[in-house]
Amino acid sequence: MGDRIDVIQGDITKCNVDAIVNAANTTLLGGGGVDGAIHRAAGPRLLEECRSLGGCPTGQARLTQGYDLPARWVIHTVGPVWSGGRRDEDGLLAGCYRSSLALANGQGVESIAFPSISTGAYRFPVERAAAIAVEETLRFLTGTTPPDRVTFVCFDLHTYECYRSAVERLAGGRPS
Numbered sequence: 380m381g382d383r384i385d386v387i388q389g390d391i392t393k394c395n396v397d398a399i400v401n402a403a404n405t406t407l408l409g410g411g412g413v414d415g416a417i418h419r420a421a422g423p424r425l426l427e428e429c430r431s432l433g434g435c436p437t438g439q440a441r442l443t444q445g446y447d448l449p450a451r452w453v454i455h456t457v458g459p460v461w462s463g464g465r466r467d468e469d470g471l472l473a474g475c476y477r478s479s480l481a482l483a484n485g486q487g488v489e490s491i492a493f494p495s496i497s498t499g500a501y502r503f504p505v506e507r508a509a510a511i512a513v514e515e516t517l518r519f520l521t522g523t524t525p526p527d528r529v530t531f532v533c534f535d536l537h538t539y540e541c542y543r544s545a546v547e548r549l550a551g552g553r554p555s
C-alpha cells in the first residue's frame with residue numbers, strides 16, 4: 380500500500396495532479412498560508428465559485444474547479460484548530476482526510492495531493508497530524524481506487540521528515 384503514497388517537500392500549487400487539497404477555513408473565502416497560495420495561483424474565479432458554496436463545517440470537504448492551477452480540481456477541507464486535544468481535534472482531522480478522499484473517489488480523481496492540514500496557523504502538532512493523515516489514507520486506500528496515488532506535499536523540512544517517518548512506520552515501507 381505504501382507504493383501508492385508519496386511524500387515530497389514543495390509547493391502544492393505547482394503539483395501536476397488531478398486534485399489538490401486546500402487547508403481552508405469554514406467560510407471558504409480564502410485566508411493565509413496554503414489557502415492564500417492556492418487562491419493566488421488559481422485566480423479570482425476560484426473565490427467566485429467558493430462564494431457560491433456557503434462555507435464548510437470543520438472536518439468536511441467541498442469540491443471546486445482548479446482554474447489556473449495545473450490541478451483540475453481543488454478539494455477544500457477545514458481542519459480543526461488545535462486547542463489541547465480535548466475537542467475531538469483528532470477525529471475532526473481524520474474526517475478531513477476521509478471526506479477529501481471520498482470526494483476524490485466520487486469524481487474519479489486518480490492522483491491527489493494533500494498539504495499538512497491544520498499544522499500551520501491552526502497549530503496542530505505535526506507528528507500527531509502526520510500519523511492521522513497517513514492512517515486515514517491507508518485505511519481509505521485499502522480496497523479502494525480511485526485515487527490510485529496520494530502525495531503529501533510538505534512545505535518545510537521538519538514537516539517532510541514527520542510525514543516520511545509516519546509512512547515508513549505505518550505503511551511498512553519507504554514512501555515511493
Ligand code: ADP
Binds near residue numbers: 390534
Ligand atoms: P492551517 O490553517 O490548516 O493550519 P496553514 O496553511 O496555516 O493551514 O498551514 C498548513 C501547512 O501548509 C503548513 O505546514 C504550511 O507550512 C503549509 N503550506 C503553506 N503554503 C504551502 C504551499 N504553497 N504548499 C504546500 N504547503 C504549504
